[in-house]
Every structure is written in C-alpha cells, then in structure tokens.
Amino acid sequence: MTFEYSSAPESKAIVTIDPVYKLYIGGKFVAPKSGKTFTTINPATEEVLAKIGYAEKADVDKAVKAAQAALKIWSKMAPAERGKYLYRIARIMQERAREFAVLETMDNGKPIRETRDVDVPLAAAHFFYHAGWADKLDYAGVGTNPKPYGVVGQIIPWNFPLLMLAWKIAPALATGNTVVLKPAETTPLTAMLFAQVCEQAELPAGVVNIVTGDGATGAAIVNHPDISKIAFTGSTDVGKLIARSVAGTGKGLTLELGGKGANIVFEDAPIDETVEGIVNGIFFNQGHVCCAGSRLLVQENIQDELLEKLKRRMELIRLGDPLDKNTDIGAINSREQLNKITELSNSGDTEGAERFSASCAIPSKGFWFPPTIFTGVTQAHRIATEEIFGPVLSVISFRTPQEAIEKANNTPYGLSAGIWTDKGSRILWTAKHLRAGVVWANTFNKFDPASPFGGYKESGWGREGGRHGLSAYLKGAK
Amino acid sequence: MASSNSRIDVKKTYKLFIGGAFPRSESGRTYEVKDAKGNFIANPSLASRKDLRDAVVAARTAHGGWSSATAFNRGQILYRIAEMMEGRTGQFVDEIVALEGVTPTAAKKQVEEAIDLWVWYSGWCDKIGSIYGSTNAVSGSFYNFTIPESLGVVATFAPSKQSLLGLVQAIATALAGGNTVIAVASQKYPLPAITLSEVLGTSDVPGGVVNILTGSSAELAPWVGSHMDIDGVDATGLSAAQEKELRIAGADNLKRIFSFKESQTPARVLSFMENKTVWHPIGL
Numbered sequence: 143m144t145f146e147y148s149s150a151p152e153s154k155a156i157v158t159i160d161p162v163y164k165l166y167i168g169g170k171f172v173a174p175k176s177g178k179t180f181t182t183i184n185p186a187t188e189e190v191l192a193k194i195g196y197a198e199k200a201d202v203d204k205a206v207k208a209a210q211a212a213l214k215i216w217s218k219m220a221p222a223e224r225g226k227y228l229y230r231i232a233r234i235m236q237e238r239a240r241e242f243a244v245l246e247t248m249d250n251g252k253p254i255r256e257t258r259d260v261d262v263p264l265a266a267a268h269f270f271y272h273a274g275w276a277d278k279l280d281y282a283g284v285g286t287n288p289k290p291y292g293v294v295g296q297i298i299p300w301n302f303p304l305l306m307l308a309w310k311i312a313p314a315l316a317t318g319n320t321v322v323l324k325p326a327e328t329t330p331l332t333a334m335l336f337a338q339v340c341e342q343a344e345l346p347a348g349v350v351n352i353v354t355g356d357g358a359t360g361a362a363i364v365n366h367p368d369i370s371k372i373a374f375t376g377s378t379d380v381g382k383l384i385a386r387s388v389a390g391t392g393k394g395l396t397l398e399l400g401g402k403g404a405n406i407v408f409e410d411a412p413i414d415e416t417v418e419g420i421v422n423g424i425f426f427n428q429g430h431v432c433c434a435g436s437r438l439l440v441q442e443n444i445q446d447e448l449l450e451k452l453k454r455r456m457e458l459i460r461l462g463d464p465l466d467k468n469t470d471i472g473a474i475n476s477r478e479q480l481n482k483i484t485e486l487s488n489s490g491d492t493e494g495a496e497r498f499s500a501s502c503a504i505p506s507k508g509f510w511f512p513p514t515i516f517t518g519v520t521q522a523h524r525i526a527t528e529e530i531f532g533p534v535l536s537v538i539s540f541r542t543p544q545e546a547i548e549k550a551n552n553t554p555y556g557l558s559a560g561i562w563t564d565k566g567s568r569i570l571w572t573a574k575h576l577r578a579g580v581v582w583a584n585t586f587n588k589f590d591p592a593s594p595f596g597g598y599k600e601s602g603w604g605r606e607g608g609r610h611g612l613s614a615y616l617k618g619a620k
Numbered sequence: 621m622a623s624s625n626s627r628i629d630v631k632k633t634y635k636l637f638i639g640g641a642f643p644r645s646e647s648g649r650t651y652e653v654k655d656a657k658g659n660f661i662a663n664p665s666l667a668s669r670k671d672l673r674d675a676v677v678a679a680r681t682a683h684g685g686w687s688s689a690t691a692f693n694r695g696q697i698l699y700r701i702a703e704m705m706e707g708r709t710g711q712f713v714d715e716i717v718a719l720e721g722v723t724p725t726a727a728k729k730q731v732e733e734a735i736d737l738w739v740w741y742s743g744w745c746d747k748i749g750s751i752y753g754s755t756n757a758v759s760g761s762f763y764n765f766t767i768p769e770s771l772g773v774v775a776t777f778a779p780s781k782q783s784l785l786g787l788v789q790a791i792a793t794a795l796a797g798g799n800t801v802i803a804v805a806s807q808k809y810p811l812p813a814i815t816l817s818e819v820l821g822t823s824d825v826p827g828g829v830v831n832i833l834t835g836s837s838a839e840l841a842p843w844v845g846s847h848m849d850i851d852g853v854d855a856t857g858l859s860a861a862q863e864k865e866l867r868i869a870g871a872d873n874l875k876r877i878f879s880f881k882e883s884q885t886p887a888r889v890l891s892f893m894e895n896k897t898v899w900h901p902i903g904l
Contacts, residue, residue, distance in 0.1 A: 267759070283752060284887070378874075385871035390864030397874070554873065573898050574688075583900045590758035594766050598894050599851075600874050608756050610766060610895050618887065 147460065150467040152254045157245045162193045163330065165201055165354060166337035168208030169347025175200045180356070182330055185251035186464050186473035186508040194330050197353035202322065202362040205351035209293040209320040210368060212348030217290050217318040225276030228315055230343040232269035238339065239266065242332055246304055247464045249331040251473030251509070252427055254465050264589055265308035268607075271591035272312035275612055279317060283609055284618025290318035291394050291617060292370035295363035299376045300326035300475050301430035301531075305589075306375050307333055309606045311350060312591075317615040319371070322351045324363055328476050330354045361387075370394060371615070375432075378529075378555070378600050385603075396604035396614045398432065398596055400529040401557030404550035405435030405586065406572060408543070409444050411562035415584065417451045420535070423560055423586040425459060425513050428471055429533035430479070432601075433558035435586055436530060438515075439546050442539040449517065449537065456500040456513045463505075471533060474509040483511050483532030490516045490525040495536070521552055529555070543568065547575045556598025560586045579605070634664035634810070636671060636834065637817030639678030640827020646670050651835070653810060656721025664810050667835035669843045672802065675831035676849050679773045679800035682828030687770040687798040691746035698742035698795060701823040705735045708819060712784060712812055719809040720783065734788040740884060741792040748796070748889055761902045768893040770798030771876060772851035775844045777837050779857040783809035785883075787816060790854045791830055793888040799852070802831045804844075806857070810834040838862060845869030852876040852892045 162179065164171040178196040183189060197205075216224065235242065242265075243257035252261070280286045294314045298306040303325060314321050325333035333352050340350050353359055357380075364372055364387050371394035374384055378399040388395050405423045407416055423435025440448055464472035474480040491497055495516040504510045511532055519526050519536040526536050540546040550559055559578040561569050569583045579597045582588060589595065589607075596605035604614045635642040644650075647668035655661050665671075686694070705712070709731050716727035753767040776790035783806040794801045805813030817832045833840065841858055844850060845866040853870060855863045856879040863879060870877050878891045 382871045382874065385874060386868045389867035389871065390860065399874075569900065573896070576896075579894065579896060581896060581898045583898060585762070585899055585901050588758075588760065588762065588899050590756070590760070590764070592756040593758050593764050593899070594754075594756070594895055594897050596895070598896075603874065603876065605895055608766065608897075609754060 147468045149463065151463065152244055152247070152465045152467060154244060154248070154465065156241050157248070159192050159245070159331065163195060163334045163354065165195045165197050165205070166334070166340075166350070166352040167201070167205045168211070168351065169341070171337070174198065180327065182249060182328060184248050185328075185475050186505070188507055191249060191331065194354045197324070197355040197359045199362045202353055202359065202366060205322045205353050206293055206366050206368050208348035208351050209322050212320045212346055213292055215346050216315075216320050216349050221277035221279065221318070224318065225273045225316065227343055227345050228269050228273030228276060228312060231339055231345070232266045232273060234339045234342050235262070235266040235269065238335075239263065242304055242335060244465070245335055246332045247472070249329050250300065250303060251464050251475050253469040253472045255467055255469065256427060261302055261305045264591070265304045268305070268308035268312045268591040272316040272612070275313075276316040279616060282613050282616055284613050284616050288616035288618040291615065292319060293368060294319045294321050294371045294373060294615070295366065295369040296321055296323040296373045297360045297363060297376065298323065298325055300329040301427060301432070303329035304332040304336065307336055309375070310373050313606070313612050313615050314373070315349065317612065319615055320349050322353060322363055322369065324353050324355060324359050327356045364388065374398070381602065394614075396606070397602040398606060399600065399602040401432045401434065401555045401597060401601050402437055402527065402529055402553045403433055403435045403558035403560065403578070404437045404439050404576070405560035406546050406550060406562065407438065407440045407444070407448060408561075408563035408565075408568060409441040410564045411444075412564060413444070413448060413451060416448070416562040417455050419560065419562060419584070419586045420452055421455055421459070424535040425471055425533050426587050428474055428511070430475060430531055431587065433580060433587065435558070435560045436535060437526060438535055438537045439540050439549055440537060441546075442541050445539050452515065453498055456515070459500055459502065459513050461500075461502045461504070461510065461512060471513060474511050474532065477509055479531065480509040480511060483530055483534060486525055486528060486530045487514060487534055490519070490523065490536070493523045493525070495519045495523055495525060521549060527553065543572065547572065551577045554600040557596075557601035558582065632662075634662050634814045634834070636665045636667055637814070637821070637830070637832040638671065638675045639831065640821065642817070642821070645835070646674070653719070653808075655718040661718060662811060664814060664834040667833035667840060669840075671833055672840055672843050672847070675802040675833060676773060676847055678828035678831055679802055680849055682826055683770070683772055683800045685826055686800055686829045691749070694795070694798065695742045695745035697824050698738055698745065698792065701819060701825065702735050702738035702742065704819045704823045705731070705738065705816075708815060709735075711815055715811040715815060716784060719811060730782050730785050734785045737785070737788050737884065738792055741796040741889070744796045744886060744889055748886060748893070751886065752890055756897070763900050763902055764897065766895050766897045768797070768890060769896050771892045771894055772799060773802070773849060774799045774852040774854065774892050775802045775804065775850050776854040777804050777841065777857035778806055778813075780806040780808050784812035784816065786857060787813050789883045789888075790856065794854065794892050795830065797889045797893045799892050800829045802833065802850070804837055804840055805832055805834045807835065807837055841866050842869060845875070846872060848873045850875060853878075854892075855879045
C-alpha cells in the first residue's frame with residue numbers, strides 16, 4: 143500500500159529576498175570595505191538566492207568597535223529594560239514567524255514543516271526565556287552581581303541557522319554583553335532578516351552586529367584582541383583550532399561541537415514508538431544534527447523485528463521539495479556536505495557493512511541523499527566512529543546493558559544519547575552510565591530554551607540553554 | 621650533630637603515590653630538596669612521563685568506583701582525611717617550617733586551614749547536585765532534569781606558595797566532584813605533599829583515587845597536556861607560559877583547563893563537573 147499525497151507547497155510570496163545583502167554593523171547595513179560578495183543558493187534547486195557581503199578583518203574590526211561602543215549603553219542599562227528589548231525581539235519573531243520559516247527553508251533546504259514547527263518557534267522562545275533572565279542574574283548561580291564578558295564573538299553553523307543565532311544572541315544580550323555574530327557561509331539569510339527584527343525592536347545600535355563570510359571571517363573574530371569571549375557551534379576539528387587560538391589570551395570560550403550519539407534500544411522497548419524515535423533521531427533535519435542518534439545500538443534478540451519495522455517505516459518517509467508541507471526530508475545543505483555524506487557512506491560499503499536506502503525518488507536538481515541505514519557495522523568502521531552529519535544510521539547490536547554502555551561510550555564524542563525501554567530503573571541506570579550531556583529516554587531530539595544542551599568529552603565546552611547556559615555569559619567567582 | 625651516644629634518626633625515603641602504593645620513579649631519578657637555609661633534606665622522586673602515565677591508568681581505573689560511590693560515602697571519606705591530617709599536624713608544620721622558611725605559627729595556620737578545607741569540601745559532596753542541578757520547565761509533556769556529574773580524571777598543578785594548602789585546594793575540589801586526581805606537588809616544597817599521600821593512604825581513599833607525583837612541573841606539564849586520557853587540569857600552579865602551552869596541547873582532546881584565584885568556592889568543584897540533562901515523556 144502506498145500513500146499518495148498531492149503537493150501542498152507553502153507560498154514563497156511572504157518573503158522578499160534582496161539581490162544583495164550588506165553587513166549589519168552599528169545599527170546600519172553597510173557594504174564590506176572590499177566590496178566583495180559571495181552567493182547563497184537554494185540547495186533544493188541550486189538557484190542563486192542573493193549576493194552576500196563578504197566581511198574581512200577590517201569589517202570585523204569595525205563591528206567589534208561598534209559592539210564596544212554599544213557595551214557602554216547596554217551593560218549599564220537597567221536590567222529589566224534590557225529584558226524588554228529581548229521580549230520585543232521574541233514577539234517580532236513570532237509575528238514574522240512564517241516569513242522566517244519560508245526563508246530558512248529556501249536558504250537551508252530543510253522542510254517547511256520543521257522550520258515552521260521547530261526552528262522558528264524555538265528561536266522565538268529562546269528570546270522570550272532569556273528576556274526573563276535579564277533582571278534575575280543574581281540567581282544565575284555564579285554569585286551576586288555577576289558581570290558580562292563584554293564583546294562576544296559568535297560563530298554559528300548552517301544546520302539550524304536561526305535557532306543557533308537565537309541560542310547565541312539571546313543569552314549574550316540578557317547578560318549585558320554585546321555581540322558580533324557570523325552566520326554560516328551557506329545560510330546567511332535568516333540572520334539578515336533577524337537584523338531587520340533588531341531594527342524593528344529599536345535595539346540600540348551596535349548591540350548586535352552581523353558579519354557574513356567564511357572561515358577567514360570567523361578567524362578574524364576568534365583572533366580579535368577586543369573580543370572577550372568566543373561562542374562557537376560547529377565541527378570538533380574547528381573547535382579544537384579555536385581552543386588553540388584562544389589559549390593564553392584569557393578569552394572565555396564555549397564550544398558546541400560534533401557527536402556520534404548512541405540510540406540504545408533494549409528488548410522491552412515499545413517497538414512502534416521506538417521506530418518513530420529512531421527515525422526522528424537520525425532523519426530529522428536530514429541528519430544535519432550534531433546530537434543525532436546516528437548509532438543505533440539494538441539488543442540482539444529484537445534486532446530483526448526492529449529493523450524490519452524500521453525499513454518499512456523508512457519507505458514512508460517523503461523526500462522532496464522542502465517547501466511542500468508534506469515533506470519529511472529536504473535537501474542536503476550543500477554539495478560539499480553531500481560529497482562528505484556520500485564518501486563516508488561509500489566507506490561503509492567498502493568496509494563491509496550492508497546498506498539499505500529507502501527507495502524514494504531523488505529530484506533531478508539540488509542536493510539529496512535518501513534515508514539510509516547500515517547493518518553489520520562494527521565499532522571499527524568509519525561510519526561507526528566518524529560524524530556523517532547526514533541521514534545515515536549505523537546499526538550495531540549488543541547483548542547486555544553493560545555491553546550497550548561500553549559501546550555507547552566508545553567514542554571521543556559525548557553529546558547525546560537515547561534510551562528505549564519500558565523499565566524505569568533501567569532508564570536511570572543507563573542514563574547514569576552514559577557519558578553524554580543530553581540523554582533522551584523514550585524520546586529523541588527534543589529541545590527547549592529551559593533545558594541545558596551541550597556535550598561531554600570532545601563534543602564541547604559548556605552548555606547552552608537553561609541556567610547553566612546563561613552562566614556561560616557571566617563572569618562570577620571562580 | 622649527633623654525639624657518640626645519641627640515637628640516629630630513621631629518615632624517610634620520599635616516594636611517589638600511585639594506585640594506592642608508594643613506588644619510586646620507574647626512571648630511578650631523584651632530585652635534591654633543600655630547606656629554607658640551603659641544607660639538604662631529602663631526595664624525593666623525580667617523576668617521569670611513564671610515572672604520569674601509570675598514574676593516569678590508576679586514576680582512570682579508580683574513577684568508576686569513586687564516581688559511583690554515594691555522595692554521603694565520599695563526604696565521609698573526605699572528612700576522614702581531615703581526621704587523619706589533624707593527627708599529623710606536627711609533622712606537616714615541621715616540614716612547612718623547614719621548606720618554606722615560615723614561622724611555626726604561620727605553618728600551623730596553613731595546616732589548620734588545609735584541614736578545615738577538607739571538612740568544607742566534605743560537606744559539598746552531597747549538596748552540589750541539589751544547589752547546581754535543576755529540574756527544567758520545558759514546554760511539553762516531559763520530565764527534564766539536569767545533574768552535575770564528575771568529569772573524570774583531573775590533573776592538578778598546585779602553587780608553591782603555601783604548598784600544602786594549595787595542594788589540598790586542588791585535590792579536595794576535584795574529589796568532591798567525584799573525579800580522580802593526579803596531583804603534581806610543588807617542585808620546591810614537595811615534602812608536605814608526600815606526607816599528605818601517607819594520610820590519603822590511611823583515610824579509606826580507594827587506591828588510585830588520588831595519585832601524587834613529585835618532580836618538575838615544567839617537565840610534566842606538556843605530557844599532561846597531550847595525554848588523551850586526562851579530562852581536566854587545574855593549572856593554578858603553572859606559569860602563564862606553561863599554562864598556555866598546556867592549553868594548546870590540551871585542545872587535542874578538549875581538556876577542561878582552569879586556574880583559580882579563589883580557594884573556597886563551589887565554582888571550583890563545578891569546573892570539573894559535567895552537566896547531564898535527561899528527558900523523559902510524561903504520560904499514561
């Protein structure tokens with residue numbers, strides 16, 4: 143039986159995309175000094191969406207100066223008033239939610255269902271949550287009268303462009319810091335729309351500065367002497383590079399990096415819910431999720447049944463036009479990422495694992511990868527150890543809970559993990575022994591501004607969200 | 621000094637403390653320690669890279685048991701360390717006076733502060749989670765909580781000034797968070813550290829939970845930085861240049877590296893803890 147759906151495309155009419163975007167510095171949209179631009183494309187169609195200003199060292203310097211100037215106003219403003227600006231931003235984001243969702247889907251390739259229901263509401267919620275912290279910082283757990291760092295440099299990835307912006311900017315602003323933020327090279331558009339939100343909210347000039355560019359722009363931020371703290375979300379390799387760059391400078395640093403999350407299924411797990419959880423864990427956002435459940439650890443005696451159901455479910459996943467409201471899996475964000483996913487998946491074949499991909503049709507234009515699982519994976523395989531950052535799941539079996547823990551923790555990463563079982567004491571035992579910062583039990587890939595997020599080991603430093611995340615933007619006793 | 625009929629002192633061989641045992645350095649190396657007046661006092665071990673690696677293995681092995689011991693149990697053991705130190709006060713005072721050249725009064729004050737610090741951190745073991753953990757009001761039908769957990773294996777470089785107190789500050793904070801420790805003693809003033817290891821050896825501290833190395837911080841720091849099974853470093857006792865090098869090397873496995881100004885704050889304990897957030901649906 144197949145389900146046929148008529149297409150239900152979300153209208154693009156709600157967004158206006160300018161042909162060229164400038165940098166947002168000191169409350170103004172200014173052209174980069176060099177006049178250089180780069181393009182951003184829709185990964186589902188490969189159409190060019192806009193030209194984007196390319197910020198270099200001089201532009202970053204200008205942004206830092208604007209942020210320094212704004213710090214005098216922002217850090218000294220009555221905290222309750224500072225909070226009101228964040229509330230305003232949250233409200234405007236809610237008002238313009240559909241616009242953000244459509245634009246994000248066009249620039250990123252992720253399904254509209256997800257930008258509409260997850261990314262944008264969560265981003266607005268993040269500002270609303272942190273707005274309420276602004277006048278309660280004495281209770282943030284770092285002692286009374288804590289101080290902001292100053293100018294904070296923030297570098298974010300392309301997988302959740304607006305949401306990661308919110309994760310970075312909201313706590314920084316609530317705590318009285320000012321910001322120089324660099325969106326990812328392939329997904330700058332919602333950040334530029336956010337700059338318009340800052341204008342509508344009448345946020346004082348220079349509190350938020352947005353500089354678009356690539357790794358060199360990021361390096362100019364990381365190495366800028368007048369930036370007091372760096373917050374980075376991205377790959378572990380770049381995170382280590384940043385850690386080395388800031389060594390000895392006294393800069394604060396928080397890192398949200400890669401993962402190879404174990405999704406552990408015990409024999410007594412509710413099997414249908416578990417299948418949904420596995421699908422959500424690895425195929426959500428095309429698997430472009432640092433906390434994806436990319437290793438399925440399944441108890442041996444239920445493996446056959448579970449995989450049969452999982453494969454059947456995978457055939458029902460709808461891949462295609464991200465703007466179609468029926469779409470489950472959208473486009474891979476870039477050709478570069480598609481190549482990486484393809485290369486790593488091919489290593490799964492050559493190293494002896496068995497590939498199963500859903501038999502969905504692949505559009506002729508754009509970047510796509512079908513939902514895929516590998517069985518017969520050993521712990522030594524590259525697909526069991528390296529982060530694929532795509533819709534590719536590695537299945538590994540286990541016999542005892544102890545073995546599950548050993549295999550789950552057998553990675554330099556430690557970001558997320560999942561547990562599926564009906565037994566409460568087993569959930570808590572497993573959660574206790576997992577070396578991971580976020581553990582989802584009988585659920586997966588849930589996020590909330592009140593819930594601290596971040597990794598153990600090489601998945602990063604610090605947390606984002608909740609009181610724990612907030613405290614990373616405050617200097618207190620240590 | 622000794623006249624023909626006076627008793628000859630039985631002098632102590634100062635050794636390392638690894639895995640609950642007191643080995644010499646595998647390298648066979650020692651170095652000379654002199655008192656504040658320049659007189660020879662002892663030839664403690666000059667720990668090698670291999671000694672460090674042995675200590676890391678011991679600390680990693682001990683971590684499972686120590687981190688999963690009940691917080692009440694860990695608190696009692698930290699308190700037991702205070703009890704054992706109290707009985708050795710005189711010995712610590714003599715060593716500090718001889719090495720640091722301070723007055724007996726100042727030395728006694730340092731020892732007492734160190735003892736009291738164990739008592740203070742003992743009490744934190746079963747409270748840190750209540751104060752710094754949280755239940756999080758997420759929007760959705762989920763129970764969501766965050767708890768601080770031990771980081772793992774922590775190496776410490778204690779400052780030389782007030783050598784015993786600095787060492788206890790570093791070790792006690794890491795232990796209170798459920799970590800196991802490799803402590804590098806003050807190079808100039810190592811004897812109180814060695815005596816502390818004898819205290820730890822008789823305080824119900826499981827073998828390997830604390831390991832103490834004497835020797836050269838400058839020699840050991842780069843090996844600590846690059847060791848992939850060390851999770852965190854208290855670099856308070858290192859120079860700025862040494863700390864920078866350690867941070868660069870430590871980035872290979874993203875070690876959590878801190879140096880501290882304050883001694884008596886839960887922030888120090890939390891620096892070597894990780895926060896774990898657990899979600900579970902609420903439903904029938």
